[in-house]
Amino acid sequence: MPMLTHRRGRVLAAALVVVALAAAACGKSSKTTKASSTTTAAKGTITIGAFNFPESAILADIYAGALKQRGYTTHVRANLGTREIVEPALEKGDIDLYPGYAATELEFVNKAAGEASPDAAATVAKLNERLAPKGLEALEPSKAEDENAFAVTKATADKYHLAKLSDLTSVAGQLTLGGPPECPTRPFCAAGLERVYGIKFKTFRPLDPGGPLTKGALEKGDIDVGLIFSSDGAIPAKGFVVLDDDKHLQNADVVVPVIRTKVATNDVKSVLDDVSAKLTTTDLTNLNKRALIDKEDPDKLAQGWLQDHGLM
Numbered sequence: 001m002p003m004l005t006h007r008r009g010r011v012l013a014a015a016l017v018v019v020a021l022a023a024a025a026c027g028k029s030s031k032t033t034k035a036s037s038t039t040t041a042a043k044g045t046i047t048i049g050a051f052n053f054p055e056s057a058i059l060a061d062i063y064a065g066a067l068k069q070r071g072y073t074t075h076v077r078a079n080l081g082t083r084e085i086v087e088p089a090l091e092k093g094d095i096d097l098y099p100g101y102a103a104t105e106l107e108f109v110n111k112a113a114g115e116a117s118p119d120a121a122a123t124v125a126k127l128n129e130r131l132a133p134k135g136l137e138a139l140e141p142s143k144a145e146d147e148n149a150f151a152v153t154k155a156t157a158d159k160y161h162l163a164k165l166s167d168l169t170s171v172a173g174q175l176t177l178g179g180p181p182e183c184p185t186r187p188f189c190a191a192g193l194e195r196v197y198g199i200k201f202k203t204f205r206p207l208d209p210g211g212p213l214t215k216g217a218l219e220k221g222d223i224d225v226g227l228i229f230s231s232d233g234a235i236p237a238k239g240f241v242v243l244d245d246d247k248h249l250q251n252a253d254v255v256v257p258v259i260r261t262k263v264a265t266n267d268v269k270s271v272l273d274d275v276s277a278k279l280t281t282t283d284l285t286n287l288n289k290r291a292l293i294d295k296e297d298p299d300k301l302a303q304g305w306l307q308d309h310g311l312m
Contacts, residue, residue, distance in 0.1 A: 047075040049095035053209050054291050059099035061302030066311050070271045097259035103251035112187045116251040123252045139257045142276035144284050147250040148188045149230040151240040164244035172199045178217050179227030181206040196249045233289020278309045
């Protein structure tokens with residue numbers, strides 16, 4: 001998902017990149033896929049990075065699988081970490097592309113200048129203005145959208161009469177928010193809730209980005225409000241109530257590949273754009289549910305999606 005914004009110091013970011021990439025290279029999170037034997041010759045090697053949550057890994061596998069079918073050898077480096085690690089790795093050339101989220105990418109590279117909007121095309125256009133000097137570009141956005149969502153249990157919703165985020169304003173002082181450690185400074189997380197809604201929670205508990213720690217704490221009552229992702233299959237499975245973003249804090253966080261311009265040949269862009277054109281929010285929700293709830297293998301889920309959409 002998408003979370004974002006303030007960049008850490010360049011020295012710290014560089015150190016984290018080295019650590020994350022070294023770990024990825026040694027662990028199970030690094031995968032190499034050779035070009036399909038049906039191709040006459042491999043066209044080159046492309047390294048795809050992913051954030052530290054399952055949806056990102058699945059998306060990386062999907063884009064990598066499509067590239068493999070076109071004759072490329074691909075490396076997938078999943079679980080690299082947060083955007084503060086992954087985006088600098090792309091700039092440095094340690095990875096060649098990653099599946100990003102348009103509004104979040106824009107507000108990260110523009111240092112939370114507030115340029116993102118609910119218009120996906122306009123957001124991607126502005127993103128490309130910011131990426132061009134870095135030797136990067138965003139390709140065609142998909143129709144698949146995954147935004148930050150703030151959820152409560154049905155019991156909490158009933159107790160405090162919560163249906164939308166503005167309902168939290170008068171009661172947040174009694175409640176605990178849970179989410180990724182960077183949430184307090186992110187414009188689409190705690191910082192954004194305070195700016196747009198005037199919401200100030202009693203406490204914040206650092207957990208993970210929409211993952212099992214946050215959802216487990218929400219179920220147990222260790223937190224009252226949890227940041228999860230809007231495409232999370234656990235929402236219907238666990239009966240969570242997502243509070244309506246009635247003042248439109250979140251913007252167009254559609255999935256979009258962010259790539260090094262030197263790697264973005266017409267052929268590569270054609271492959272990636274073809275994937276994006278077929279990817280939907282329903283797909284994301286289904287894939288997340290099967291990975292997180294049904295415990296299906298992400299690699300096999302990616303292969304199945306490619307086969308179902310005629311890309312194998």
